[in-house]
Amino acid sequence: MIPFEDMINNPALKFTAEKLRVLQVNIGSLCNLSCTHCHINAGPGRKEIMTRETMTHILRILPNFETLDITGGAPEMNPDFRFLVDEAAKLAHVIVRSNLVIMTQKGYEDIPAFLADRNIEIAASLPCYTEENCDSMRGKGTFNAAISVLKTLNALGYGHDEKHILDLVYNPNGDFLPPNQSELEAEYKSRLMSEHGITFTRLFTITNNPIGRFGDSLRKSGSYDSYMTLLIDSFNPSAVENMMCRFQLSVAWDGRLYDCDFNQPLGLTIDGPQNIADLHEIQKRRIRFGNHCYACTAGSGSSCGGTTV
Numbered sequence: 495m496i497p498f499e500d501m502i503n504n505p506a507l508k509f510t511a512e513k514l515r516v517l518q519v520n521i522g523s524l525c526n527l528s529c530t531h532c533h534i535n536a537g538p539g540r541k542e543i544m545t546r547e548t549m550t551h552i553l554r555i556l557p558n559f560e561t562l563d564i565t566g567g568a569p570e571m572n573p574d575f576r577f578l579v580d581e582a583a584k585l586a587h588v589i590v591r592s593n594l595v596i597m598t599q600k601g602y603e604d605i606p607a608f609l610a611d612r613n614i615e616i617a618a619s620l621p622c623y624t625e626e627n628c629d630s631m632r633g634k635g636t637f638n639a640a641i642s643v644l645k646t647l648n649a650l651g652y653g654h655d656e657k658h659i660l661d662l663v664y665n666p667n668g669d670f671l672p673p674n675q676s677e678l679e680a681e682y683k684s685r686l687m688s689e690h691g692i693t694f695t696r697l698f699t700i701t702n703n704p705i706g707r708f709g710d711s712l713r714k715s716g717s718y719d720s721y722m723t724l725l726i727d728s729f730n731p732s733a734v735e736n737m738m739c740r741f742q743l744s745v746a747w748d749g750r751l752y753d754c755d756f757n758q759p760l761g762l763t764i765d766g767p768q769n770i771a772d773l774h775e776i777q778k779r780r781i782r783f784g785n786h787c788y789a790c791t792a793g794s795g796s797s798c799g800g801t802t803v
């Protein structure tokens with residue numbers, strides 16, 4: 495296998511851009527679900543949770559960025575989730591990545607209104623518009639729970655007005671690349687409207703990264719090598735320039751710094767200060783790549799904001 499880094503012909507693209515746009519923070523691996531495609535092995539048994547002290551460092555550094563992108567686990571399950579969202583919304587555009595299902599559980603039912611009041615963008619995972627596929631990836635009952643939350647969000651203005659952006663996130667249910675994003679978006683829009691009366695802003699398709707729980711399942715089924723071959727054979731040089739790591743910094747639950755959320759479970763910390771507590775200036779840095787990076791450059795490219803080409 496050709497090491498991923500050797501596929502990048504332009505040496506400048508091995509570094510971040512001069513100006514970073516997004517600070518992405520993973521505020522814990524605790525999750526109410528245990529999805530098959532999860533790249534961080536999140537689940538109900540995980541104990542890693544970001545402290546408020548680490549969050550105060552995030553708020554200190556946030557004015558250097560346009561956007562705070564909050565992810566998990568289920569970020570809502572961090573006891574200081576509301577504190578972080580409240581304070582961050584005063585400093586930057588805020589995105590919350592949610593599995594939606596959590597918002598049907600006791601103690602979390604107020605979150606849709608809380609986010610709507612602060613004009614927080616929601617990027618909600620909904621790996622399929624059919625109950626059968628969705629439940630097979632995320633557990634029985636998850637599709638109907640997500641649908642009920644989407645209806646609540648629509649009633650609050652999400653998906654309808656430009657202050658309430660509601661993105662849906664698709665992941666393939668297996669070892670294949672996502673279909674064309676705009677065609678799938680049209681299909682999602684048509685099916686969710688006709689069957690449930692639901693509307694949303696955009697669909698992001700994300701390629702499954704061969705790490706974490708998804709990587710383990712590939713190994714167990716004996717399809718790890720063929721999936722890697724698919725990613726490598728689908729390498730698209732035009733996807734290199736817009737790899738999300740070139741425009742962001744990623745913070746783990748314990749404050750450690752990474753180029754992206756995929757590098758976190760691999761322990762690939764950045765070439766620079768190791769913890770946000772020690773970060774005082776945002777500098778251009780060399781990105782730490784691995785062969786899992788082929789997932790970001792396959793086909794139309796993939797990032798937390800969908801395709802990149």
Ligand code: SF4
Pocket residue numbers: 525526527528529531532533534535536537566567568593619
């Ligand atoms: S993919 Fe998201 S919702 Fe599913 S287990 Fe992982 S963090 Fe939780």
Ligand code: SF4
Pocket residue numbers: 737738739740753754755756757781782783784786787788790
């Ligand atoms: S996995 Fe991370 S470091 Fe690798 S290309 Fe994707 S965003 Fe960049």
